[in-house]
Amino acid sequence: xxxxxxxxxxxxxxxxxxxxxxxxxxxxxxxxxxxxxxxxxxxxxxxxxxxxxxxxxxxxxxxxxxxxxxxxxxxxxxxxxxxxxxxxxxxxxxxxxxxxxxxxxxxxxxxxxxxxxxxxxxxxxxxxxxxxxxx
Amino acid sequence: xxxxxxxxxxxxxxxxxxxxxxxxxxxxxxxxxxxxxxxxxxxxxxxxxxxxxxxxxxxxxxxxxxxxxxxxxxxxxxxxxxxxxxxxxxxxxxxxxxxxxxxxxxxxxxxxxxxxxxxxxxxxxxxxxxxxxxxxxxxxxxxxxxxxxxxxxxxxxxxxxxxxxxxxxxxxxxxxxxxxxxxxxxxxxxxxxxxxxxxxxxxxxxxxxxxxxxxxxxxxxxxxxxxxxxxxxxxxxxxxxxxxxxxxxxxxxxxxxxxxxxxxxxxxxxxxxxxxxxxxxxxxxxxxxxxxxxxxxxxxxxxxxxxxxxxxxxxxxxxxxxxxxxxxxxxxxxxxxxxxxxxxxxxxxxxxxxxxxxxxxxxxxxxxxxxxxxxxxxxxxxxxxxxxxxxxxxxxxxxxxxxxxxxxxxxxxxxxxxxxxxxxxxxxxxxxxxxxxxxxxxxxxxxxxxxxxxxxxxxxxxxxxxxxxxxxxxxxxxxxxxxxxxxxxxxxxxxxxxxxxxxxxxxxxxxxxxxxxxxxxxxxxxxxxxxxxxxxxxxxxxxxxxxxxxxxxxxxxxxxxxxxxxxxxxxxxxxxxxxxxxxxxxxxxxxxxxxxxxxxxxxxxxxxxxxxxxxxxxxxxxxxxxxxxxxxxxxxxxxxxxxxxxxxxx
Numbered sequence: 001x002x003x004x005x006x007x008x009x010x011x012x013x014x015x016x017x018x019x020x021x022x023x024x025x026x027x028x029x030x031x032x033x034x035x036x037x038x039x040x041x042x043x044x045x046x047x048x049x050x051x052x053x054x055x056x057x058x059x060x061x062x063x064x065x066x067x068x069x070x071x072x073x074x075x076x077x078x079x080x081x082x083x084x085x086x087x088x089x090x091x092x093x094x095x096x097x098x099x100x101x102x103x104x105x106x107x108x109x110x111x112x113x114x115x116x117x118x119x120x121x122x123x124x125x126x127x128x129x130x131x132x133x134x135x
Numbered sequence: 136x137x138x139x140x141x142x143x144x145x146x147x148x149x150x151x152x153x154x155x156x157x158x159x160x161x162x163x164x165x166x167x168x169x170x171x172x173x174x175x176x177x178x179x180x181x182x183x184x185x186x187x188x189x190x191x192x193x194x195x196x197x198x199x200x201x202x203x204x205x206x207x208x209x210x211x212x213x214x215x216x217x218x219x220x221x222x223x224x225x226x227x228x229x230x231x232x233x234x235x236x237x238x239x240x241x242x243x244x245x246x247x248x249x250x251x252x253x254x255x256x257x258x259x260x261x262x263x264x265x266x267x268x269x270x271x272x273x274x275x276x277x278x279x280x281x282x283x284x285x286x287x288x289x290x291x292x293x294x295x296x297x298x299x300x301x302x303x304x305x306x307x308x309x310x311x312x313x314x315x316x317x318x319x320x321x322x323x324x325x326x327x328x329x330x331x332x333x334x335x336x337x338x339x340x341x342x343x344x345x346x347x348x349x350x351x352x353x354x355x356x357x358x359x360x361x362x363x364x365x366x367x368x369x370x371x372x373x374x375x376x377x378x379x380x381x382x383x384x385x386x387x388x389x390x391x392x393x394x395x396x397x398x399x400x401x402x403x404x405x406x407x408x409x410x411x412x413x414x415x416x417x418x419x420x421x422x423x424x425x426x427x428x429x430x431x432x433x434x435x436x437x438x439x440x441x442x443x444x445x446x447x448x449x450x451x452x453x454x455x456x457x458x459x460x461x462x463x464x465x466x467x468x469x470x471x472x473x474x475x476x477x478x479x480x481x482x483x484x485x486x487x488x489x490x491x492x493x494x495x496x497x498x499x500x501x502x503x504x505x506x507x508x509x510x511x512x513x514x515x516x517x518x519x520x521x522x523x524x525x526x527x528x529x530x531x532x533x534x535x536x537x538x539x540x541x542x543x544x545x546x547x548x549x550x551x552x553x554x555x556x557x558x559x560x561x562x563x564x565x566x567x568x569x570x571x572x573x574x575x576x577x578x579x580x581x582x583x584x585x586x587x588x589x590x591x592x593x594x595x596x597x598x599x600x601x602x603x604x605x606x607x608x609x610x611x612x613x614x615x616x617x618x619x620x621x622x623x624x625x626x627x628x629x630x631x632x633x634x635x636x637x638x639x640x641x642x643x644x645x646x647x648x649x650x651x652x653x654x655x656x657x658x659x660x661x662x663x664x665x666x667x668x669x670x671x672x673x674x675x676x677x678x679x680x681x682x683x684x685x686x687x688x689x690x691x692x693x694x695x696x697x698x699x700x701x702x703x704x705x706x707x708x709x710x711x712x713x714x715x716x717x718x719x720x721x722x723x724x725x726x727x728x729x730x731x732x733x734x735x736x737x738x739x740x741x742x743x744x745x746x747x748x749x750x751x752x753x754x755x756x757x758x759x760x761x762x763x764x765x766x767x768x769x770x771x772x773x774x775x776x777x778x779x780x781x782x783x784x785x
Contacts (some may be wrong), residue, residue, distance in 0.1 A: 002607065002618035007517055007559030010588055028583045031591075031612055054613055057588060085579075 005058060014061035014099065021095035028085045029053035035079035035089045045069040049079050049089050056092065070096040071125040097124075101132040108133040137226075137262055138170035140196040141254060142187055144178035146233055151176075152654070153237035155247045159202075162251055167681055168258055170194055179209045184216045184236040187577035191220045198222075198264070200257045202230040202250065211777050223266030225709070225769055230257035234510060241646055256778040263774045267709035272748040274360040275459040277302065281352055281639065282464035284312020285682060286674025288334050290462050295343035295694035299700050302456050303338065304347045304366055306635060307395075309413035312466055316396060318496035318504075320682055321546040322577035328499070329515045335414040348415055352639050356677070356732070357671030358749050360459045360705035370449035372420035372427075373406070378407070380416055382532045384445070385438035392424050394501075398491040400509060401501035406436045406445075410499060420445070449561035460669050460696045463645065463653060464689065465636030467675035469628040470525035470533055478521060478626055479597040483604055484510040486597065486624045488524075489543055496550050506554040508623045515558065515622035518551055519606045520544045521594050522564040526629030526688035535650060537629035538679040541545065544627045545578050552585040561588045561619055563608050571681060590617055599625060644730075645670060653677045663692040668751075671695055711750035712757060716742050725756035727767055 019026060029050070036048040046068045047055070055063050070093050079089035089116070108129050118126075143164055145151035156174040164172050165546050171194040177185050178201055187199060199222075201213050206229040214224035232250040240246040278294050280287045283305030291301045303310070314320075315335075317327035338344050353365040390405035405425040405598070407417050427435035427447045437445040472480045472488040479486045487495070487509045498504040522544050525532040541564070547561035567589070569575045581587055591607035599605070603620040610617055632640075633649040640647060645665055646654040653672050656664040663672055673689040674680070680688070712725075719742040724733040726743060733749035736742070736758055743756075743765070757765045763772055 002616040004618045004620075005561070005588075007557070008619065010559050012587065025583055027586050028579075030579065030582070058610075058613075058615075060615075110263060 003058070003060070010057075011058040012061060014065070015056060015059050017099060018056060018061070018064075018092060018095045021063045021098055022088065022091040024087050024089075024092055026053055026056040026092070027086050029057065030085065032084060034052075034082050034084060038078045038082050040076060040078065041072050041074060043078055046070045049073075049093075052092060052096075053087070053089065064096055065100060067096075070100070071122050072127075074122070097128050101128055104132060110134065136168055137198045138194065138196050139168050139198040139200060139258055139261055140171040140187070140190050140194060140203065140760060141173075141200045141258065142178055142183075142190075143170055143172070143232075143254070144201065145174065145176045146185070146204060146237075147176065148437040148456045150203070150237045152234050152548055153240055153243060153246045154232060154250045155243055159247055159250055159254070163254060166212040166258065168262055170196060178203050179212055184212070185371075187213065187216050188220050191217075191222060196222075198228075198261045199232055200228045200254060200261055201253045202232045202257070204233040205229075205231050205235075216489075223268075225264055225267045226261065228257040228261040228264070229615055230254045252781055255781045257371055259781060260770075260774050263771065263777070264769045267768060268711055270590045270707040270711070270747045272358075272360055272705045272707055274700070274702060274705045275362070275457045277456070278306065278460050278462065278696050278700070279352070279355070279362070279364050279456070280462045280464060281309075281460040282312070282466055282633075282636070282674070282676070283310030283329065283338075283346075283348065284464060284466045284685075285314040285334075285672060286464035286466065286676075287312075287462070287684045288331075289686050289689035290464060290693040290696075291344050292337055292341065292671050293690050294696055295341045297693070297697045297700075299343065300696070301341075301344045302347065302364070302366075302458060303344055304350050304352055306348045306349070306351050307409065308371065308417075309409045309415070310338060310346070310348060311410075311412075311414070313490070314518075314682060315410065315412070316398070316490060316497070317493050318498075318500070318551050319546065319550060319732045321542045322571070322573045324546070326498075328497075332412045335412065339414045345456075346371045346415065348655045349419060353453075354643075355461065355643055358707075358731070359699075361748070362458045362461065362669065364458055364461075366456065368452045368454065370422075370451055371417060371424075372422075372445060372447055373418045373447050373472060374444045374446065375417040377442045378417050379442055380418070381441070381709070382408075383441065384418060387435040387439045389433065389435060390424050390426060392421065393471070393706055397494045397501045398488070400494055410528070418444075420447075456514075460699055461643075461672065462671045462673055462689075462692050462696065463640070463643070463665070463676055464673040464692075465639065465676040466633045467630040467679070468632070468634050470537075470626055470631050472626060474532065475524055475626055475628075477596060478524065478594065478624065479599075479604065480626060483597070483599055483624075485515070485604060485622065486626065488626050488628045489540070489547070490628075492625045494541075494548055496547070496554075504554075506551065506558075513602075513622065514555055516555065517603075517619060517621045518548075518558060518560050518623045518625065519594075519604075519619055519621040520548060520560065520562045520625045520627060522562060523593070524626035524628050527565065533631065533650065535629075536568065536570070539681045540627040540629060541566075542571070542574055542577075542681065544625075545569075545581050547625060547627075548587045549581040549585055552587070559586075561590060561621075563590045563592060563594050565593065566593070571683065586762040592617075597621075601755045630675060631674060636676065640676075643667075643670070661687055663695055669699075705748075707748050708752060709747075710749050710751070710752040710770070712745045712754075713766050713768060714743055714745060715764045715766065716740070718762045719743055720764070722761065724761065725761050728755050728759045730755065 033050045036050045073093040155768045268330045277300040279302045291303045308411045350368040385404045388404035393399040394403040494500040526537040590610040592611045594608040608617045671692040673692040674685045721741040733746045
């Protein structure tokens, strides 16, 4: 299946939101892959950090919002520290998490989380969820 | 008998690693004629040369054999060492035991045996070498430059400023070449015309530059320092002295043809001035399309011309000029875009090549610098650029990288975005090559600031749906197949040597590579000289390059020419053919064989003669002479036989 692309997709509202929340220009990225090479949890991700930047350049935001990657990211800032173009990739991840959390879909009762699930859930997902969905 | 010294070089381990130099020294010490033999780690080093100089005095040597690398590298070094000791430089022979022995063998014993024979042949040749002095010839201090693009213009100005006369020949009615067609130039975005027209005006006004526009070089005869060039000036049919450039002629001309300057995207008349800043600023009649050559058919422009400057009966004019050196700056053409049928060129009017897009961007172009597509004048909102169109495709198109397309494409995308703020440029690329000064910064800034989307991959096909061109490609970075509904597609065509220069280059017998680019004398150390003495290279005729490189190379060629012209006379190698008048029967085979025109028949004596300054010592006449009357200095039949005898003892 071809991925159809146009100026409305490249510059869609969500890309604007990502750039606004993260303060980063996604077009700064030239796909060297330093972020993915150094990421300590990259092997658990479905999309690598450099691909996150790449898909943002295409406006393929659906893929990003629904990715596991943004929840696997532990915000260790390795990528931001190492990026040769000075992009704070971790802030882009945080922006993507925020976009999801701002939807405020459902509420979360910490007491009702199964112990089995707690074992599997990435800590950042829990922290994010507590921050937004327990109020 | 000559007292010959043999000096064997180790060249570090380049020679010593494969050849037993100690054994060699021992074996050759007793060879007849060898008065002294020595080996040393680097003969070309100053201590190595000192060893030769000191030994010449100490052992009263009158000939030297250096067994080392190819004579193309250090023959001059050692000849100079002999000069210093007042021994004629032709009493030196190089025995090449590196390229022709140690580098191509690995059996030490066999390689040592071969080196032994190579050195013996050099000794045998040297025994009969004569002492020779260089032949000198006069030097004409004028220069011919072929091609009036930025390379030819820059070289012409540099040489003319140096005080020497320049003949600049341009085949088109105006100088300027391709650069004058460009809109803005990377990476600084200077307007091309703004930076080029001052140089064009300077050429026109310079007292040392004689400009032949609308002219072609028919032939060049002679040798370095003493060429004669025949120039054909095609008729313009408009007398430049009478023409006032009032432009009363073009409105009445009934013939309309596509404009070359606008790459076929606008129209011009059969009487025209190529572009507003043309140099020389004169109208020209296009012979192929004008109806006026049939007086019954049309005389409209002539009727309208108040100063009576038009003469349909003008004939080509021929000029002969004497010159000392030639700079070839014949430039490039785009790779034929017709070959890119897979991208829809020719089928869809909104698929353009790079130069056509330059014209659309240019303030003097068909749209006055506004962004409109050719088919319906709509402003393109989605625009696709395809890099490596024709380049880096050894199977079907050009095998090489054309070097300028990455940069002109990002410039195109940036300039497009400056004109259409809500438009989106996409660039399909294989690699981005931005190696010039400030080029990488230019690319990255354009991407970051203007949001230009690069796709790493090629386009598979383009087809039309309604008024859009559907572009199917791939992004190998994400493995996504990409589909874009484009309003316009620009093919970043590669470049090849100028089509119309082919004839002149083959007439001049200049060497070209498999792609038709002129070959330099050495790819690193003599990049602006041709192997043909007296010919220099500048610009894209030698290989793809951008404007900064072209201008640098043109100035470098000019510096080489200025160095040549600063001599009072030309010095020519004395290794030339000679004729034994007793033996020569005047059959003339040598005359027809000589590739340099150095052989002639003396009608009175009925024998063949040699013009020393034209002879390049190639030996062709010697090998064809049926009576052995032709001999080469320091490579006589006797010498060759003595050298061959070494091998007959095997």
